[in-house]
Amino acid sequence: MSNPNNLQHLIGFVLLLSQFFIFLSHANVPRPSFSNLLDVSSRFPSLSFEDSYSVLWGEPAISEDGNQIQLRLDDHSGSGFVSHDNYLYGFYSASIKLPADYTAGIVLAFYASNSDEFPKYHDELDFEFLGNVKGKPWRMQTNIYGNGSVARGREERFNLWFDPTTGFHDYSILWNDEHIVFMVDNIPIREMRKSEALGGDYPSKPMALYATMWDGSPWATDGGKYPVNYKYAPFFTSFRNLKLIGCAANPIVEEQQSDQCKDLENQSAIRAAEMLSLSSDQLAALKWVRSNHLYYTYCDDKGRYSVPLPECTSEASTPVAKKRRPHKKRSGRSTHSTPANSGQRERNLIERTEGLQIERSQTGLREGFSLPISRRVPHKGNRKTQQ
Ligand SMILES: *[C@@H]1O[C@H](CO)[C@@H](O)[C@H](O)[C@H]1NC(C)=O
Numbered sequence: 001m002s003n004p005n006n007l008q009h010l011i012g013f014v015l016l017l018s019q020f021f022i023f024l025s026h027a028n029v030p031r032p033s034f035s036n037l038l039d040v041s042s043r044f045p046s047l048s049f050e051d052s053y054s055v056l057w058g059e060p061a062i063s064e065d066g067n068q069i070q071l072r073l074d075d076h077s078g079s080g081f082v083s084h085d086n087y088l089y090g091f092y093s094a095s096i097k098l099p100a101d102y103t104a105g106i107v108l109a110f111y112a113s114n115s116d117e118f119p120k121y122h123d124e125l126d127f128e129f130l131g132n133v134k135g136k137p138w139r140m141q142t143n144i145y146g147n148g149s150v151a152r153g154r155e156e157r158f159n160l161w162f163d164p165t166t167g168f169h170d171y172s173i174l175w176n177d178e179h180i181v182f183m184v185d186n187i188p189i190r191e192m193r194k195s196e197a198l199g200g201d202y203p204s205k206p207m208a209l210y211a212t213m214w215d216g217s218p219w220a221t222d223g224g225k226y227p228v229n230y231k232y233a234p235f236f237t238s239f240r241n242l243k244l245i246g247c248a249a250n251p252i253v254e255e256q257q258s259d260q261c262k263d264l265e266n267q268s269a270i271r272a273a274e275m276l277s278l279s280s281d282q283l284a285a286l287k288w289v290r291s292n293h294l295y296y297t298y299c300d301d302k303g304r305y306s307v308p309l310p311e312c313t314s315e316a317s318t319p320v321a322k323k324r325r326p327h328k329k330r331s332g333r334s335t336h337s338t339p340a341n342s343g344q345r346e347r348n349l350i351e352r353t354e355g356l357q358i359e360r361s362q363t364g365l366r367e368g369f370s371l372p373i374s375r376r377v378p379h380k381g382n383r384k385t386q387q
């Protein structure tokens with residue numbers, strides 16, 4: 001053992017062995033039978049576009065019966081839609097089919113937010129899909145912001161266990177006063193339970209639902225290396241089975257509204273016993289997804305949070321990713337080209353975004369994913385079309 005070469009070999013061997021066991025523990029989560037899973041989505045009715053949404057910007061195509069919507073991105077504009085109302089707690093869901101082939105630089109966001117009403121301390125729940133070059137898969141990430149916690153990104157990134165461009169899949173967010181659950185085809189992929197320690201970081205003000213498709217060329221794919229290529233435009237993302245349940249609430253009159261929302265019928269649907277915690281089948285499915293398809297979680301990012309955020313260490317926290325991908329440092333800015341008709345408000349948004357971006361790169365944070373979607377999409381101008 002006195003030979004330093006031997007010692008090096010031994011250390012190398014031990015490291016290899018530990019990698020092997022990490023690999024084993026990883027591969028050992030059996031794929032559960034998803035047929036036992038509670039079909040959460042079928043509990044709630046689909047709504048037609050006119051009943052619940054309006055066009056936010058651009059020119060989405062809406063089918064005659066109002067049950068299918070296509071967001072469009074071309075070299076002229078992206079597009080988006082937004083719910084008429086804000087909802088205090090809710091179930092937000094849609095079946096979505098993403099565009100195929102070359103989609104680098106494209107961002108498709110399906111999210112709840114109240115940044116229009118509370119620009120300084122908004123809440124946000126995000127599904128975000130990032131396009132890719134031909135032959136490489138879309139990537140999906142989720143994020144949660146509560147009461148303006150914009151300095152604390154809670155990103156988690158997943159690869160999908162299916163091709164999201166060949167068929168429709170359900171992407172859903174259940175949000176009540178016990179927990180937030182992100183689901184894909186009713187399979188829970190992420191849960192955040194409400195706790196004292198989270199304080200205001202647990203979203204608890206009414207939010208509207210948004211779907212937007214836009215050009216994220218400067219950062220979305222490999223840190224901006226692959227921008228949108230409009231040779232392949234127009235790009236379409238299709239939506240159907242739009243579901244939106246909750247207590248429609250005026251976000252400004254907060255407290256009064258939350259009383260009003262306490263025992264309405266819509267609340268009981270999202271507060272039914274099986275909506276308040278995950279069953280053992282759901283937990284098994286959650287574990288399977290997180291062991292096999294989660295490749296980044298903020299909980300595991302020691303470089304970013306030397307003291308993990310409260311939910312990462314609590315009993316209730318969900319398992320963390322074991323595999324780590326090296327993170328490239330992103331250079332450049334994270335805003336994207338501004339759709340036509342953008343007004344002063346939108347310019348402000350961009351400026352604010354850039355300000356934050358600079359701050360972030362100075363503190364050594366990475367990838368520009370850490371901004372709320374609502375601060376990256378300069379589109380809010382024509383929202384106020386209804387009373
Ligand atoms: C949210 O932030 C506002 C403004 O900072 C603060 O007054 C309020 O108490 C916070 N709410 C919660 C639930 O923490």
Ligand SMILES: *[C@@H]1O[C@H](CO)[C@@H](O)[C@H](O)[C@H]1NC(C)=O
Pocket residue numbers: 047244245246247248264266
């Ligand atoms: C309950 O949900 C339905 C469907 O979204 C909606 O039309 C209705 O306005 C909601 N009721 C309340 C009181 O929010």
